[in-house]
Each structure stands twice: as structure tokens, then as C-alpha cells.
Amino acid sequence: MSALCARLSSASRPSSPLAAHSGSRRVLTALVARLRGAGAMVRGRISRLLVRDVRFPTSLGGHGSDAMHADPDYSAAYVVIETDAEDGLKGYGITFTLGKGTEVVVCAVNALAHHVLNKDLKDIVGDFRGFYRQLASDGQLRWLGPEKGVVHLATAAILNAVWDLWAKQEGKPVWKLLVDMDPRMLVSCIDFRYITDVLTEEDALEILQKGQVGKREREEQMLAQGYPAYTTSCAWLGYSDDTLKQLCTQALKDGWTRFKVKVGADLQDDERRCQLIRDVIGPEKTLMMDANQRWDVPEAVEWMSKLAKFKPLWIEEPTSPDDILGHATISKALVPLGIGVATGEQCHNRVIFKQLLQAKALQFLQIDSCRLGSINENLSVLLMAKKFEIPVCPHAGGVGLCELVQHLIIFDYISVSASLKNRMCEYVDHLHEHFKYPVMIQQASYMPPKDAGYSTEMKEESVKKHQYPDGDVWKKLLAAQEN
Helix, strand or coil, X not given: CHHHHHHHHHHCCCCCCCCCCHHXXXXXXXXXXXXXXXXXCCCCEEXXXXXXXXXXXXXXXXCCECCCXXXXXXXXXXXXXXXXXXXXXXXXXXXXXXXXXXXXXXXXXXXXXXXXXXXXXXXXXXXXHHHHHHHHCCCCHHHHCCCCHHHHHHHHHHHHHHHHHHHHHHCCEHHHHHHHCCHHHHHHCXXXXXXXXXXXXXXXXXXXXXXXXXXXXXXXXXHHHCEEEEECCCCCECCCHHHHXXXXXXXXXXXXXXXXXXXXXXXHHHHHHHHHHHHHHCCCCEEEEECCCCCCHHHHHHHHHHHHHHCEEEEECCCCCCCHHHHHHHHHHHHHHCCEEEECCCCXXXXXXXXXXXCCCCCEECCCCCCCCHHHHHHHHHHHHHHHCCCECCCXXXXXXXXXXXXXXXXXXXXXXXXXXXXXXXXXXXXXXXXXXXXXXXXXXXXXXXXXXXXCCECHHHHHHHECCCCHHHHHHHHHHHC
């Protein structure tokens, strides 16, 4: 695999630099430089990029399963970038995987590394739109996408590391970096290609400028109260009835009022489990359902018609994430029953979100911090959701997804949506102990991070133990399997 990575990395180097829109990029860079001011903190040339395959095996416990992913090894391609700056700060980025295939993402990161190495960080953030497009539109690697699949996951990991480093150099958590940023600077980070029929630069700037009104008060509200969350930890498939009851009861005691249950494997079992959960949490608490892409379109409508009696707020991922018209058909059938459709965690890119919004195919939009092209692409989706007035309820869990997406949704409330109506962020209570700056939940709400960066840095001890296949955890497991 290492030899393949080396060949891919060499083969994907362009013969000439990306030339498109070079004139506009120079103008944009000059504008951004003026916006940032003479005292800009960004510094250093990127001198090293390291990527590691980190996996947390199912056999150690703590992972839930769903109707489509029965035995996940929650994993991450973990990127570290270093610069020659004297401060010694590093940027950490991740993308989430389920075990097998993580090595392919690692290979893709290495194939993209030449776009990052020896670049000045100030030049990257000074033309972040151009840098994003350079990564996402590598003249050879984009054939494997474009802007989807393994290469896009790798792009997300790299860009997440860049944002982490930028925020650390500014001495701010990412959400605060974004909140304090001039609207024109935010717009300069976004690639509007393929979405200008729905969202132009002018539209985005207008939304962000309107978001300046009341921003200070909303920031103070977030710091005092946090962003509302819901829990998925109580109702994974495979949990016994006693476990479901115990976890839901404890969650109620801990202040949780919003719960999500996995469905889709067996209708009778779903009905029994949903009734059990409703009996514990009561009729007034919010319940969501998640099928993890299990059904065909007619099956989704029929199945959810029978689960409607449990009053779910939404059904999540009822069918293939690529089926925009299928989601629209499901929405048309279920909305009269009081059930919304939520999707987005496995949508490839901003174009899919654009079409879902255009087709009125979803009532709740779920961004993911590691599947889209990092913050840059997520910004465009947040702005489109605002234009269509669709609430954003991010996907989280996995490895580090809670840590990352909290920054995006807190920024969204303060600077974009200015609303908490029908909005909440997913929370899953596992693997946070492996992060240097884990999420803080108080009264079922995400408390805004205060440490500088994107909360992406993992504990080195955890990384070494769980690195595949040479970490201590995997050496023992693989040896046991051989025996």
C-alpha cells in the first residue's frame, strides 16, 4: 500500500499550477490581506504532513450498530501538519471511517500532500477559495470523484488540519475565529462553483451581514447556555430491552429531552422498541428515528406510516443519500403525518444539498464536518439552508465528529441562522476520552469550546495504542485472530 501511495502521489502532481481564475485570485488575495490587517497572526511555511490510520475496534465495546453497519470499527485518518514557525504549533485534522478502507483514505491524503507542503499558511488562508479548489480539483485525482468519495474525505482531513492550525495561531477556537471574521472574509473561503443558481456571493454576503445584528447577544447566550443537543447513545440496534430502559432512564435524569432511536431492520422489533422508549421518556419528549439508508422509497413510506403513532419528529436517512427525488417523494408522503425527513450526513458535497433543498426533499438538514470539504464547503451549505429556511441539525458521533461539528453549529446560530427553533446537534457519548479537548455537555447542551483550534487533537498515547496495524491494541487483536 505504501508503494501504491507513493506512485499515486507522484502521478497526481500537476505539470503546471492551477491557472483558472488567477487574476481574480490575485484581487481576492489583496482584498483579504486588507481585511486581515497589518497585525495578522498567520505565519509559517508548512514543512511536514503526517497521516495515521487510527482505529477503535468494536470488540473493545462502546460502539453502537445500526440497520446497515453491523460491526463498525470506528476509525479516522488522522492528519498532522507542521510549519517552520518558531511557535511550534501543529494543525490536526481528521476524517471519520468505519475501519476497513481507512488505509485508502490515508493513501489519498498522501496523494494530495504536495498541494500543501512548502506552502505559506498566510498564502493558503489569503486565498482559501483557490486553495480549496486546488485540493478538490486536482487534474487527475478529481476523476476519482469529483468532490466525493475517498479523495473528498482526504480533502476534508487536510483542510480540517489547516483550520485547526489557523485558529491556534489566532489564539481562538474555530467557532470564535468564524464569528469574529468579516463577512467578506468568510465569503472568500467558499467555492461557489455549481451552486450560483441557488446561492451567489452577493446572497451569501447579504445573509452574513444581516447576521451581524444581535450577534453579540447570541454569543453571550451560547457561552451561558450552550447549544441544544440530542442523544443517540440510548437506542442503538442490538441493545437489550433492559439496556434501553436503563439508558433512557439515566438520560432523563441527566437532563436529556431529545432522543434518537435506530430503526429499519425489523418492523415488529422497531414497534416494540419505540413503544418501550416512549413509555420511558413519555409523550412530551422529542423522539427521532434513523434508518441509515435501509429502505427503498415505497418501503420507507410504508414503514414510517406504521411508526407514525410514536410521534417521531423526523426519519433520518430513509433511503439512499443520492436519491434526491426519492427523498422528495418520502417527504411529500410523511409531512402530512407530522414526520419530517432528515438527511445529509453522507451527502457527497454542496451540490447534493443544493438539489435536496431545491426539491423540497428534506425538512431537517444534517451537515457533517468530515464528509464535506471541511469548513469551506460546510459554510456554503449553512448559507443555503438559511436561504431556504431549513433548520440545520448536524450529524455527530463517530471519532471526533462531536468535537468538530460543535464549532460549526455554534457559529451557525451566532452568525447565520439566529434561530434555535427545531434545531439541535447530535451527541453520542463515546471515544471523547481519546481527545485532548473533548466536548463539554451541560444540561444536554454543547458548551462552546474555549481552547484554541478545532478540538481535533487526539492524545498521542491513544493514537499510538490504536494505530493500525502496529499499535498495541491491534497487535494483540490480530495475534489473537491468528491463534
